[in-house]
Amino acid sequence: xxxxxxxxxxxxxxxxxxxxxxxxxxxxxxxxxxxxxxxxxxxxxxxxxxxxxxxxxxxxxxxxxxxxxxxxxxxxxxxxxxxxxxxxxxxxxxxxxxxxxxxxxxxxxxxxxxxxxxxxxxxxxxxxxxxxxxxxxxxxxxxxxxxxxxxxxxxxxxxxxxxxxxxxxxxxxxxxxxxxxxxxxxxxxxxx
Numbered sequence: 729x730x731x732x733x734x735x736x737x738x739x740x741x742x743x744x745x746x747x748x749x750x751x752x753x754x755x756x757x758x759x760x761x762x763x764x765x766x767x768x769x770x771x772x773x774x775x776x777x778x779x780x781x782x783x784x785x786x787x788x789x790x791x792x793x794x795x796x797x798x799x800x801x802x803x804x805x806x807x808x809x810x811x812x813x814x815x816x817x818x819x820x821x822x823x824x825x826x827x828x829x830x831x832x833x834x835x836x837x838x839x840x841x842x843x844x845x846x847x848x849x850x851x852x853x854x855x856x857x858x859x860x861x862x863x864x865x866x867x868x869x870x871x872x873x874x875x876x877x878x879x880x881x882x883x884x885x886x887x888x889x890x891x892x893x894x895x896x897x898x899x900x901x902x903x904x905x906x907x908x909x910x911x912x913x914x915x916x917x918x919x920x
Contacts, residue, residue: 746767762786773802778810789813801826805833814840827852831875849875850889857898866904870911875913877915886912 745762754760762784769790770779781787791807794800801824808817818841821830830845837845853872859865877886890908898904 744771758784770803773806775806775810778807782810801829805829809833809836812813818844822848827872827875831871831878834875835876838878838880846876846879846885849873849879853889857904861901863903863907866901866907868905870908873908874911876914877912882915 744764744767745755747760750919751757751760751764760896762781765777765780768774769781778787781790787807789805790879791811794804794807804820808814811917816838818837819832821837822832827849831849834845849872853869853876856865856869856872873886876882876889890905892900893904
């Protein structure tokens with residue numbers, strides 16, 4: 729147990745298996761079971777383990793532990809989504825600086841942060857477009873427009889964004905509009 733506790737993030741899937749066997753051999757000791765849940769979550773990102781920790785009142789301490797650990801993006805994001813802590817999720821996603829991860833989790837943030845995300849994604853789109861007239865630049869810009877489409881009132885915000893592009897210096901970039909329209913074809917619109 730000491731060796732396991734000294735290195736909980738070593739990502740060895742046999743640790744949860746060993747802890748589960750210890751749990752069964754110990755006559756179902758609750759502390760060993762909770763340790764099993766911690767390690768199982770660290771290795772599998774299984775929300776059921778979070779539920780077990782939450783029921784035992786250990787989720788808050790576990791959340792603090794994950795927050796202080798390096799390279800735990802997906803684990804921490806799942807904890808914040810499970811606990812419904814949208815402010816922490818929003819701040820964390822903005823801090824890690826991955827726009828793709830942010831766009832993938834917009835569904836959890838759009839109710840509370842739609843305006844901030846709209847402004848941010850629009851600015852990032854224009855920053856990307858300023859890098860030059862190339863297909864890969866247009867693809868990334870289209871990703872930001874698709875992210876805008878996932879927001880609350882996304883269809884309206886996309887229309888505003890495209891309208892502003894049509895009267896900007898990018899108005900003659902037909903490839904930009906083709907790629908963007910193609911990306912939007914696959915977007916599931918919320919019922920506005």
